[in-house]
Amino acid sequence: MDIKTTPVFALIDCNSFYASCERVFRPDLRKTPIVVLSNNDGCVIARSYDAKPFVKMGEPYFQIKHKLKQHGIVAFSSNYALYGDMSLRVMSVIESLVPAVEVYSIDEAFADLAGVPGDIEALGRQIRAQVYRSTGIPVGVGIAGTKTLSKLANHSAKKWQAQTGGVVDLRDQTKRDWVLKKCSVSDVWGVGRKMTLHLEGMGIKSAWDLSQADAWMLRKKFSVVIEKTARELAGTPCLELDEPDPPKQEICCSRMFGKRLSHIAPIKEAVATYMQRATEKLRAQKSLCKKVRVSIRTGMFNPEEAKYANGVLVELPYPTDDVRLMTKAAVDAVDRIFRPGFKYSKAEVLLVNLCQKGEYTDDLFSGSQPEATEKVMSVLNAINGRWGRGTLRVASVPSDPDWGMRREMMSQSFTTRADQLWTVYCK
Numbered sequence: 001m002d003i004k005t006t007p008v009f010a011l012i013d014c015n016s017f018y019a020s021c022e023r024v025f026r027p028d029l030r031k032t033p034i035v036v037l038s039n040n041d042g043c044v045i046a047r048s049y050d051a052k053p054f055v056k057m058g059e060p061y062f063q064i065k066h067k068l069k070q071h072g073i074v075a076f077s078s079n080y081a082l083y084g085d086m087s088l089r090v091m092s093v094i095e096s097l098v099p100a101v102e103v104y105s106i107d108e109a110f111a112d113l114a115g116v117p118g119d120i121e122a123l124g125r126q127i128r129a130q131v132y133r134s135t136g137i138p139v140g141v142g143i144a145g146t147k148t149l150s151k152l153a154n155h156s157a158k159k160w161q162a163q164t165g166g167v168v169d170l171r172d173q174t175k176r177d178w179v180l181k182k183c184s185v186s187d188v189w190g191v192g193r194k195m196t197l198h199l200e201g202m203g204i205k206s207a208w209d210l211s212q213a214d215a216w217m218l219r220k221k222f223s224v225v226i227e228k229t230a231r232e233l234a235g236t237p238c239l240e241l242d243e244p245d246p247p248k249q250e251i252c253c254s255r256m257f258g259k260r261l262s263h264i265a266p267i268k269e270a271v272a273t274y275m276q277r278a279t280e281k282l283r284a285q286k287s288l289c290k291k292v293r294v295s296i297r298t299g300m301f302n303p304e305e306a307k308y309a310n311g312v313l314v315e316l317p318y319p320t321d322d323v324r325l326m327t328k329a330a331v332d333a334v335d336r337i338f339r340p341g342f343k344y345s346k347a348e349v350l351l352v353n354l355c356q357k358g359e360y361t362d363d364l365f366s367g368s369q370p371e372a373t374e375k376v377m378s379v380l381n382a383i384n385g386r387w388g389r390g391t392l393r394v395a396s397v398p399s400d401p402d403w404g405m406r407r408e409m410m411s412q413s414f415t416t417r418a419d420q421l422w423t424v425y426c427k
Contacts, residue, residue, distance in 0.1 A: 008114050009113065009143070010142065011104075011110055012108065012154075014137050014138070015049070015138045018083055019036060019051075020137050022034055022079075024136035033051035034048040036078055037077055041409065042061065043058050044057055045058075077411075084106070089415075093127075094127060097130060098113060099115075102242050110150070124169065140158045142154030144171060148233055149235070151188075153179070156183070177208065180233065184207070185204055185207055187207060190225065247286070248285065251278050252350045255270070257347075260343035260345055261343070262341075264338045266402075268331045268334050269396065272331055279351075289319065289351045290316055291314065291316060292314045292330055293311055294350075297309035298344055299345040310339070311348075314330065319369065327396060331396060
């Protein structure tokens with residue numbers, strides 16, 4: 001096979017991404033264990049490497065406060081604005097160094113290195129160094145002939161970082177076989193806990209065992225997905241870089257309140273706030289919405305609280321992305337489903353029946369979105385894109401609501417708010 005067409009993939013994965021983002025602006029915590037908590041400071045969703053021996057993923061924060069203090073572990077509330085912006089910076093650096101990129105998640109991306117001349121492993125080390133130099137985020141790089149092997153190579157780069165320097169190239173047969181034999185089948189991308197139990201029951205305990213298994217048998221017994229996984233581990237490419245995702249058919253924005261709400265006014269504020277975010281996503285994918293579902297509910301797990309949940313579907317006058325029209329429709333809908341005497345814990349806004357602009361047939365007797373509205377929404381997008389989300393918003397969306405998400409230990413928005421920029425003091 002011509003070397004230019006030989007598949008070569010690299011997986012670039014940020015190390016303990018949320019914790020690393022916090023450390024970029026807190027160099028005093030470079031050697032301090034860190035955990036990051038979920039919405040409303042509920043449970044652990046991220047851990048630095050040195051915190052993993054003491055804290056499990058998903059542990060409720062209120063249950064482990066004493067343990068964190070005992071081991072000197074610092075907890076942070078989730079700062080999604082910071083993490084999202086740092087992710088964009090990392091991905092921008094990667095995209096500047098490779099021909100094609102598939103952003104797989106907020107902290108990892110596949111790169112297509114097929115046909116790239118020179119030392120590919122050296123390129124991996126260049127990517128690692130450049131990302132760290134430009135963003136302060138450490139990454140691991142796994143290189144291989146298939147996406148599944150590159151994922152395993154990345155796992156190996158982190159597991160044996162002292163020996164690998166954070167970069168592992170598994171295109172060499174000898175190296176690949178050594179890693180496959182050292183890694184458990186549970187370390188393989190896409191093999192979950194239940195599948196691990198099934199495979200181990202068949203005597204497939206290592207990644208090597210899976211690579212040597214009968215792929216057709218795996219397909220018949222399980223699925224085409226596990227068949228492709230086995231073939232990729234054996235060196236046969238079955239997965240390519242994904243094309244950009246098609247526009248979503250539904251858009252949801254849902255949050256738990258920072259405290260229980262008993263009155264309708266703050267619930268309307270919350271619904272307006274969620275609609276603001278949902279319409280941002282709608283306009284980002286250049287779609288229009290025909291219907292909106294608004295729902296509210298109480299807490300469902302406290303036996304001492306009365307329970308209630310209800311929702312309503314609202315038909316919009318025409319397909320639209322106008323946050324003003326959609327917010328009014330959603331807020332008015334709250335009047336139809338709110339019942340006094342309950343303590344509400346959550347609201348949800350769901351945009352349904354979406355369509356792309358120009359891809360629907362106008363009703364002869366119904367209205368359509370005015371041209372002036374599109375101009376207003378374009379200005380809204382431009383202002384918020386330049387000065388930050390929520391700079392320009394409908395009047396019913398408060399700037400700092402008391403029902404908002406509890407984030408008592410949140411770091412500053414160092415990169416997205418002018419009033420929270422990193423301050424350096426010189427003695």
